[in-house]
Amino acid sequence: MGNNQDQEVHISKGSDAALQSSSRLTRLWFKVKKSRVSYVMIAPYMILFVFFTVIPVITAIFLSFTYFNIIESPQFIGWSNYMRLFLEDDVFIIALKNTFVFALITGPLSYMACFVFAWLVNELKPRVRAFATILFYGPSLAGGTMTMLWMYFFSSDEFGLINNWLLQLGIFTEPFKWLQESSTNFIIVIIVALWGSLSTSFLVFIAGLQGVDKELYESGSIDGIKNRWQELYHITFPAMKPQLILAAILNIAGVMGVGELCRQLTGMPSPLYSTHTLVLHMEDYGTTKYEMGYAASIAVVLFAITLLLRWGINKIIKPEN
Secondary structure: OHHHHHHHHHHHHHHHHHHHHHHHHHHHHHHHHHOHHHHHHHHHHHHHHHHHHHHHHHHHHHHOOEEOOOOOOOEEOOOHHHHHHHHOOHHHHHHHHHHHHHHHHHHHHHHHHHHHHHHHHHOOOHHHHHHHHHHHHHHHHHOHHHHHHHHHHOOOOOOOHHHHHHHHOOOOOOOOOOOOOOOOHHHHHHHHHHHOOOOHHHHHHHHHHHHOOHHHHHHHHHHOOOOHHHHHHHHHHHHOHHHHHHHHHHHHHHHHOOOHHHHHHHOOOOHHHOOOOHHHHHHHHHHHOOOHHHHHHHHHHHHHHHHHHHHHHHHHOOOOO
């Protein structure tokens, strides 16, 4: 008798769970059907996102556990690529250190510079503000052209602008190889990166500042806010949290993905690998040595570091619920 009651209880619980699951699916389907226009609108982006972001990431994770030279089929080798990275590849350790140093210096400085300049430009009159925005954003649009200009500044012969000035002033007796010396080329890369850092984050901050409700400042003055710094801390920052997080994400992606700038200024490989970064190390194995499995493991490490930094930023700048 007792067994029959237990069976009935189990059947009843199973039926309740099935009904709840069916009810949840019904509600979900109703919500999807109700918002079908919105889903249709975002479908092109989601399709592109899946094919060009999600699938490549999954493929890279899979390939990182294989030996793959493009010609032959991938061969599963477990954790060998990661063990080789951290235990045998000295150049990877150098690239990892260079990437972190570059990120720790240029990341915060460029982030603060973007906000400060955006804040100052936002105070200008509309026409002047539009002109100033183009002026500050211009270097990022020029790209390789401005890199060539910096290469002219720091050219290693007497025709380079910096060398020419120093030779005329009698400070140097012979041209200095700025971009070929490991003691100076990394510093120059950082300077050039900072100079051209007013890019998308700058525009994000401009848009965020323009979107802050002006009535908040009026209410703040009534509540006791006395100066611009208090206004910035108590009103502007809280109102701009989405833009602050977005700019931080873009900044992280930019500093962790540095590579092309180093290649253009110092070549590849740079002297003593002084400007070698994770991106360049990945490209070296992927496009030159055709060790795609090993290159994929470098990409996965870079991806994991970027996600970790993204998580840290999200903890520091807590978004509104």
